[in-house]
Amino acid sequence: MAAIELRDLTKRYGDLVAVDDVSFEVDAGEVFGFLGPNGAGK
Numbered sequence: 001m002a003a004i005e006l007r008d009l010t011k012r013y014g015d016l017v018a019v020d021d022v023s024f025e026v027d028a029g030e031v032f033g034f035l036g037p038n039g040a041g042k
Contacts, residue, residue, distance in 0.1 A: 001027065001028060002025040002026065002027055002028075003026055003027060003028040003030075004025065004026040004032075005024075005025045005026075006022065006023060006024050006025075007023045008021055008022075008023055009021070009022045009023070010022075011041075018041060
């Protein structure tokens with residue numbers, strides 16, 4: 001069973017598309033992380 005579920009996420013800053021149609025699931029007990037430079041909006 002998914003502890004976190006994300007479907008079809010799109011994030012825009014003005015005309016800039018930062019995230020386009022992202023979907024994922026994180027199951028209970030699973031380790032998940034976002035990687036990127038400082039100031040990247042994680």
